[in-house]
Amino acid sequence: MKHNFGAGPCILPQEVFEEAARAVVNFNDTGLSILEISHRSKEFEAVMAETERLVRELLAVPHGHSILFLQGGASTQFAMVPMNLLPPGGKAAYLDTGTWASKAIKEAKKIGDVSVVASSSDANYTYIPKGYEVPGDAAYFHYTSNNTIFGTEVFETPQSPVPVVSDMSSDILSRRINVADFGLIYAGAQKNMGPAGVTLVIVKDELLGKTGRTLPAIFDYQPHIAAGSMYNTPPVFSIYVSMLNLRWLKAKGGVDVIEQENIIKARTLYDEIDRNPLFRGTAAPEDRSRMNVTFVTENKEHEAPFLELAKERGLVGLKGHRSVGGFRASIYNALSITGVNALVDAMQEFEEQNK
CATH class of the missing domain: 3.40.640.10 (Type I PLP-dependent aspartate aminotransferase-like (Major domain))
Known part of the structure; x- marks a missing residue:
């Protein structure tokens, strides 16, 4: 998938x-x-x-x-x-x-x-x-x-x-x-x-x-x-x-329902970024987007291996824009919480591999 x-x-x-x-x-x-x-x-x-x-x-x-x-x-x-x-x-x-x-x-x-x-x-x-x-x-x-x-x-x-x-x-x-x-x-x-x-x-x-x-x-x-x-x-x-x-x-259920789903998706991913010592968010916490979650690896050498792991796990489109590098997870309306959880699982797996 x-x-x-x-x-x-x-x-x-x-x-x-x-x-x-x-x-x-x-x-x-x-x-x-x-x-x-x-x-x-x-x-x-x-x-x-x-x-x-x-x-x-x-x-x-x-x-x-x-x-x-x-x-x-x-x-x-x-x-x-x-x-x-x-x-x-x-x-x-x-x-x-x-x-x-x-x-x-x-x-x-x-x-x-x-x-x-x-x-x-x-x-x-x-x-x-x-x-x-x-x-x-x-x-x-x-x-x-x-x-x-x-x-x-x-x-x-x-x-x-x-x-x-x-x-x-x-x-x-x-x-x-x-x-x-x-x-x-x-x-x-x-x-x-x-x-x-x-x-x-x-x-x-x-x-x-x-x-x-x-x-x-x-x-x-x-x-x-x-x-x-x-x-x-x-x-x-x-x-x-x-x-x-x-x-x-x-x-x-309309915009009100999807807004609550988007809040949950964004919170789930940002919580993992803040918890996981291998990753770091790039945007000021008070201004973090719910739609485009930008983050980097603390060690630049981890960037390519994580992208490879993500690819193996069916996670596509995560590479950051060429002008900023790192990663960008766009979690628009149609991306389910299942997709966000799959990304969190991959980040935790990568953490285990690099202890």
């Missing part, structure tokens, strides 16, 4: 894979594959409607917020956000907490003025900055809620006098949030929502159309809203599999 700790594209529930596989051959008894069905067909329109309905239900998205399913990943949103929310001559505020936050900052600077309110780059992004102030004259404040590479997470929505924008690519649907606190949320699907290829955007309608910019339609949220995420051909298969995964999450 394989336990997939990959950071993304990542694990999805087995029943989702099985249903998606059937649809690749014959979608809903249409005699057509989901890969070839028209996005204008009534069958796919029903998929789109259900996917939006499930997102709205699971996240309690309030009236006045539109839900979009776009392409281009979170990286496209790095540019679309300032294009749509930052007026010429205006300023946007950003919190720098890791690689993806810094990339978002870099892209926003191509559109307009950016104020970086705080950064944890001084400690290789191993903590979340505290005590910063968001300028009241900013058009919006942007932060990345979970940092996949460095293993930190922001659990409380930052206080801000201006609309809050968050990249939630790696922790969306893993815990309860109050969507009303945000002007815009965006998230690549390939962590907790579905496969790579679709990006979720939740935006407060009243924020749009106020910058005075004339944008290419493909980079303007409003045409996408008007067309129901079908301004151009949508990523049909990715949306369909996301729908299946959202069904699975709803059947489990």
Whole structure:
């Protein structure tokens, strides 16, 4: 049995894979594959409607917020956000907490003025900055809620006098949030929502159309809203599999239930990291991510042997990002406590071997 700790594209529930596989051959008894069905067909329109309905239900998205399913990943949103929310001559505020936050900052600077309110780059992004102030004259404040590479997470929505924008690519649907606190949320699907290829955007309608910019339609949220995420051909298969995964999450009891499971999984793994003398966590304890657990061996020479043992035990995707090394266990929604326990067992076995 394989336990997939990959950071993304990542694990999805087995029943989702099985249903998606059937649809690749014959979608809903249409005699057509989901890969070839028209996005204008009534069958796919029903998929789109259900996917939006499930997102709205699971996240309690309030009236006045539109839900979009776009392409281009979170990286496209790095540019679309300032294009749509930052007026010429205006300023946007950003919190720098890791690689993806810094990339978002870099892209926003191509559109307009950016104020970086705080950064944890001084400690290789191993903590979340505290005590910063968001300028009241900013058009919006942007932060990345979970940092996949460095293993930190922001659990409380930052206080801000201006609309809050968050990249939630790696922790969306893993815990309860109050969507009303945000002007815009965006998230690549390939962590907790579905496969790579679709990006979720939740935006407060009243924020749009106020910058005075004339944008290419493909980079303007409003045409996408008007067309129901079908301004151009949508990523049909990715949306369909996301729908299946959202069904699975709803059947489990929703976000509140999965949040408690995620707390238990993270606590189990962090407890072993803190107990085992061969390993050490890299993120500040108060900012440790529940989604991406980063750790290293105390002895660098143990790194390769542990990865080999993990491979033998069916634990895949544990090697840390190339920029930081060590290990990264991504424990997204679909990874069960069984997988976490298998990793803990391997760590304890490695400890016994190296006494």
